[in-house]
Amino acid sequence: MNILTMLWKNLVRGYQTLLFPARPRVTPRFRGLVLFDPALCTGCAVCRFRCTSRAIDFKAGKGEFTWSYNPGQCTFCGRCVEGCAEHALKEGHTEHALSQQEAVPPIYTTQGELKKSYTVARRPPAPKPAAPPAAVPPAGAALPSPVTGGAQ
Amino acid sequence: MKLWRRLMCTARRRSPWLFHMNSGSCNGCDIEIVAALSPRYDAEQLGVRLEGSPRHADILCVTGPVTRKAVGAVKTVYDQVLGPKAVVAIGSCPATTNVFIDSRTLDGPLDKHLPVDVFVPGCPPRPDAIIAGVAKAAQILAERGNKPPTTTVAIANAEEAVKP
């Protein structure tokens, strides 16, 4: 009887299908196509090192480098994005060039159609911020000397 | 006769029958193909039927990077599919052998052996992407008519994926 009540409930409730062109929303942190921001890339090539399927290619030239990505080769694991984030943090940057789109990758009809490559000119390293003027202590001011200041 | 040809084009677009072939895949894409027939995504709303014999099907869905042992099988099955046919490469493996690049047991991407019409990237692709790929292949079939596939048409539907 269980199956018959299930059939009846299904008939009464109606279909649960998504009608064709509608697609479901992906969850946050869905790993889609890798997005590259040329303005933020420092050319460290950690992403090429960490890529599991050689989808990212990095060619260093004089004064510029070429970063290319083939989504057809990509397995959407996200290691490149993680590597970029870690490396950027180690260098003291807060932003990094790679991120992953939270959308389903598009279908295509020719081999290699979605390949993208960017040629980025190397930027000179950012100038260090000017050192703050040295604080000149006034003469005889209470600079606690380790010898006298330690009296309990 | 023009009416008959238009009728045939509509029929080919609205009744794509699939045959699914696994050429060495990890089965992730195969599971997603079966999920595409489940109630939530329901490929049958497009008239898709998963057929048991390659002779019944119009669209050959291939998963898996083509292993050396599977090359003969894939070519045989492709020859067994009749009439106007289309090939859909499901997943990143048949398109470019994905993570198995440089493996000694593989024989190239699927492109090397069969004319592929639609590539559905993903590892594994979502079922709705698979259904979109099959719908695109059905449309290609309808436009192709009875001519055998020579070159595939490049359609620029790649979205621009650069951050502003």
Place this chain on the structure above:
Amino acid sequence: MTVFNPLVTALARLLIFPGLLFAVPAAWFFLWVERKSVALMQERVGPPFMQPFWDFIKLLGKSTPPRSGIAGLLMRAWPLIAVSAAAGAVGLLPVLPSSGGFEGDLILLLALLELPSICIIAAGFSSRSIFGEIGSAREAALSVSYNIVFLLAIVSIAASQHTFRLDALASAPFTPLHWLGILAILVCLPAKLHINPFSLPHAEQEIYAGPMTEYTGPELAMWELSHGLEWVAGTGLVATLVAPHVSIAWLAACIFVAISFVVVLLLSALAAATARLAIDSSVRFYWQCTLIFAVLAISSAIFVRFRS
């Protein structure tokens, strides 16, 4: 002139109603109803309305591999024989009152209903494919099992009414034996129409496609059409036996279509609710569970006959 009238009626029955002109769209309609109701019961949305028609047209446009020799000729002949037999069976159904018929047309109807499964069995063997042979062997085993019940049920209904004419049977009064026979026919219909739980011979994915493995293109379109016509004939037989006798023609036709539709819905509910039984369970079901009732029916028919 006296020969002319029955000929015209017979041709009208064969070609117009309930013959080809009605039966082919009805076949597509019933195929769609089955797929759609199974889908709705599984929470899916199912195929759009004209789907079996589009399938048919598309299959007509596919090319066929070259088939040589006698086996090839036979392969191309079996689907045509199946379609003509099923269409003839639909044409014989006594839908309209006073549409004529002849003594013994029940026997012809049973023979025509039997031909499509014989064609499927023969087609599997003549396609020289190992999957075809396995599918045909299963179909043959199942056919032997359900046919005994089916034929005993119909013959018991006919014997209790002392007639083998279909229109006399359709307008006969209802007896408990009548209902027992109809119940037996309903139990045999899932196996005849290859739906769950007895869909093993056409087991998709299990033995590739069973007897139909090597068929393609227009031949496959004919097989699908014969399958649809079998639906119309099978449900139509139940409908003519169940329907009350009405003398207005169009009312009788509407009642016929309505009862067939209800039978299709019932069978689809059965198909959605059950899984496919293996060949030993299906054969065992018919021999162990239903044969006893068929034997009871035929023996009570004989008993009634000898008592009256």
